[in-house]
Amino acid sequence: MSTTDSTVTAQPVVFHHLTFLDEGDEVTVGRPDIDDYVHLPSDGAALLRRLVDGDTPDQAARWYHSTYGETVDMTDFLDTLNELGFIADDPAEVVAAPTVRWQRLGAAVFSRWSLIPFTVAVVAMIVILTQRPDLIPHYSHAFYTPSLIVVMLTLFLGQFPFLFLHEFAHALAGRRLGLKSRLRVSRRFYFIVFETSMDGLVSVPRTKRYLPILAGMMSDLLATAVLICLAAWAGGLVAGVAMALALGTVMRMLWQCYFFLRTDLYYLVVTVLGCKNLHATSRDLLQRRIRRLFGRTVPEPLPAAEVDRKAARWYSWLLLLGYAAMIFSVGYVVVPSLVFVTVEVVTRISQSAPVPMVIDSLVVAVLVIGQFVVAGLLGIRERRLNRSPN
Incomplete structure (x- = not known):
């Protein structure tokens, strides 16, 4: 938390619905309606709670000073909260706790x-x-x-x-x-x-x-x-x-x-x-x-x-x-399956199986081999791109 002096307003700040989860040294604060969350130090989260509960920035700053013995830069703190989207510009635009379907x-x-x-x-x-x-x-x-x-x-x-x-x-x-x-x-x-x-x-x-x-x-x-x-x-x-x-x-x-x-x-x-x-x-x-x-x-x-x-x-x-x-x-699965398909395809072709079964085998052979070829080519391309200086 910054400890510089600043001029603070005497008007309460309007916030969207926020959630607080205390996790020891840090508190997770966020807006569930937009799934935007941030980790704040415990003292920063406590200061934010005071503002959410209705304290003016001036009151919250005095409370922070009396509790932690430091002077907080409320202007900077409020600017940060505004960048996070926690502050509502207009009370009519305040987003309450979201309703969840199902x-x-x-x-x-x-x-x-x-x-x-x-x-x-x-x-x-x-x-x-x-x-x-x-x-x-x-x-x-x-x-x-x-x-x-x-x-x-x-x-x-x-x-x-x-x-x-x-x-x-x-x-x-x-x-x-x-x-x-x-x-x-x-x-x-x-x-x-x-x-x-x-x-x-x-x-x-x-x-x-x-x-x-x-x-x-x-x-x-x-x-x-x-x-x-x-x-x-x-x-x-x-x-x-x-x-x-x-x-x-x-x-x-x-x-x-x-x-x-x-x-x-x-x-x-x-x-x-x-x-x-x-x-x-x-x-x-x-x-x-x-x-x-x-x-x-x-x-x-x-x-x-x-x-x-x-x-x-x-x-x-x-x-x-x-x-x-x-x-x-x-x-257990991949290699035995490939061997089975390969043997089946070769056997059908070599033993002059009915044409539909041969076509069935050839189509599967192309699809099976093709996906490994494509995966291999993609892997080579990705490696070359990673090695590229640009």
Whole structure:
């Protein structure tokens, strides 16, 4: 807080609806209607509270001086608050606490009572898998039909409802807390993805953030349980489609264990521990360990908060576990699937299979190989751009 003298006005300041979350030395203050939040020191937040409660700047400045023994530059302080959008230029334009749609639906979906069907479905899946090990998701479940094109369409189109369900669960769990969570369609590389924005999550107590963070994984687990139960009950083509979709859902759940990425589990750890930038700190520590192991020069560690340095001592090892999970998923599903498709295509062509099956195989071969070629070219292009001096 600045400690210079200044001339202050005697008129109260009009504010939009603000939220305050005390987190020890810092207080998170923000406007939930526009999802704009800032961290203020505790004394600055206390001064702002006085203004919001109706003190004039002159009164708030005198209170600050009597409480903290310093003179505050109220002009500078008010200019900062105005830049943040906290101050209303006209009392008629004051934005009150925003109303959030689907808050009741979120409260119902994530109530204690909803744990009953969720638990029943998961327990039922576990019982079925103990009695039917053949229903444990395996790469072979993807090829439930001789048509490879149908397999690819099932895996490609069938993933979107479950991707939407994953992100919608995040958004709905945020709405339950009155947050303006938003679900939008975006892309990563050339993949269409759903993304959830929950900027307002920083404005609620830490323990209330866990459910919105885990909601997506909970929906994945529920979807897997329902699909496996459906496969065990229905059989036939329905079972084949259900197991193919279950395989894709399990793969996405395994992806959450890629700790070298910022997945839901990463944000859970960061939230529980109150870290600032655990990802960068852990990567830096792991790289320095590797350089030390090979006898190379070890650079100075990156600047980091103490809580990040402490957590990185063990979280950096989870990065290696994440790489192991990725290798497992590639070896368990991706590579066997590619080998199966390759052998199937070669066999059909060499054994003069019916023309429709040959065309089916060639189309799939082009699509499968093509996506890896495109990904490789994009990777090379990105690397060249990163190396470019401009």
